[in-house]
Structures are given as structure tokens and as C-alpha cells.
Amino acid sequence: MSTRILILVGSLRSGSDNLRLGEAAVKLAPNGISVEIFDGLADVALYNEDLDQPGAVAAADRLRAEVESADALLLVTPEYNGTMSAALKNAIDWISRPFGAGVITGKPVAVIGASHGQYGGVWAHDDARKSARIAGANVLDDLKLSVAAAHIRFAGIHPVDDEEIAVMMPEILTSLAAAVQSRDGRDSGE
Numbered sequence: 639m640s641t642r643i644l645i646l647v648g649s650l651r652s653g654s655d656n657l658r659l660g661e662a663a664v665k666l667a668p669n670g671i672s673v674e675i676f677d678g679l680a681d682v683a684l685y686n687e688d689l690d691q692p693g694a695v696a697a698a699d700r701l702r703a704e705v706e707s708a709d710a711l712l713l714v715t716p717e718y719n720g721t722m723s724a725a726l727k728n729a730i731d732w733i734s735r736p737f738g739a740g741v742i743t744g745k746p747v748a749v750i751g752a753s754h755g756q757y758g759g760v761w762a763h764d765d766a767r768k769s770a771r772i773a774g775a776n777v778l779d780d781l782k783l784s785v786a787a788a789h790i791r792f793a794g795i796h797p798v799d800d801e802e803i804a805v806m807m808p809e810i811l812t813s814l815a816a817a818v819q820s821r822d823g824r825d826s827g828e
Contacts (some may be wrong), residue, residue: 641668641815644708645675645799648715648751648766655788655797657772660714660791662798665820666807671815673712676704683733698732705733706741709727712810713766715751717759722766730766736767743774746817748781748810752792778817781810 645663649656660675667673681697689695706710715722734740749766753759763784771777783806784789797803 640670640672641709641818642672642674642707643710643814644714645673645712645714646706646729647675647680647746648713648723648762650680651721652724654714655785655792656714658792659714659750659752659780659785659788659797659803662796662800662803663712663714663811664806665798666804667811668815670684670806671811673809673811673826674708676701678721679729679793682725682728682732685728688734690732690735701732701742703728705745705809705811708745709822710746710748710789710814711742711770712814713747713749713751713765713770715762717751717753717755717762719827720761722762722769726766726801727769730773731767738774740774742770745775746821747815748785748814749775750781750810751776752785752788754787754789758786758787758788760784776817776821778813781813783807792801 645660647660663674685693715726733742747770749763753761767777
């Protein structure tokens, strides 16, 4: 049985380093792991409880449906002003409702990303982990990839061709899949 991992990319810019990092995850996925990037975070209205009803925000309904059908999430975020992007935070808000029973509840989640700074966006990644955890996700804190100076590092190559990414990305995806199997009892024959 294949494990389906959905990627939510916090950068809305076409060709962003974080989108390209997500593309590398898709291309480097080991056998038995299906990885897809959710396309459409820019269309999801800012969370507003008045709008939180089926059919009111089609893009949010689609986001929830895609997250619900995924086995795990890979959140890929840049660092904006020391924290995660508003697009990613908004997505977490939508998929966390109703609180305690949102589609993110219990779902294995890993957070990675790239930034232009010297620390690779670690503050943003820590904030995304915190937000996802409070939303009810099973955040895998030991799965980390924070790419510093991405605008320089990926200037001449796609992240899929970066040696560190080529090694670490399959390991992160395999660990996410293992968390899904452990949660579902797949590894114990249940």
C-alpha cells in the first residue's frame, strides 16, 4: 500500500526556492511513497469563522479534502520576518477546524524549508511545528531540513540535483511514511 504525502508550500511565488524544494521531494520520493504538491494556497481566503461552512470557500473545501485524503503532510516554508509565511499559517488554521477534529488531527507532519538567511529559516520551521502541533498534528520534530542561503545555493542548480537534498529528502519522506505505518498498525500486521 502506497503512502500519500501532501506538500503545502508556504511561498506563493512561482519558482520560489521552497516550491523547488517541494518539487525535489516529488522527484526524490522512494518507491511506495506518493508525493504531491497542493496547488492553490493563494486561493484560500483568510480564515474567518463566519465563512467556515461547506461551500462558502471552495478553495478551503478543496484544501481540507486533499489533506484528509493524504496520509501525512510535508510543510515547506520560507521565513518571513522571523516566522512562517501567512499562506502556510492560514492553511493550518483552515485544516485545524473544527478544533480537535480538523483534518490535520493525528496526521504525521514534518516541516522543512529554505531561506536567504544564514540559518535556513529555522525560526519559521519551529513556528510551523508549534502551530501544527497545537492544531492536533503528530509533528515529527526530528525531521529537519533548513537550507540557508538558498538563493545562492540553488542559483545554478535545482534542489533535486543538490547532494545534501538528494540524500536527506528520501530519508525524511521514508520517516514520514514509517510514522503513518506505525500509526495505522501497518507494520505490525494489524
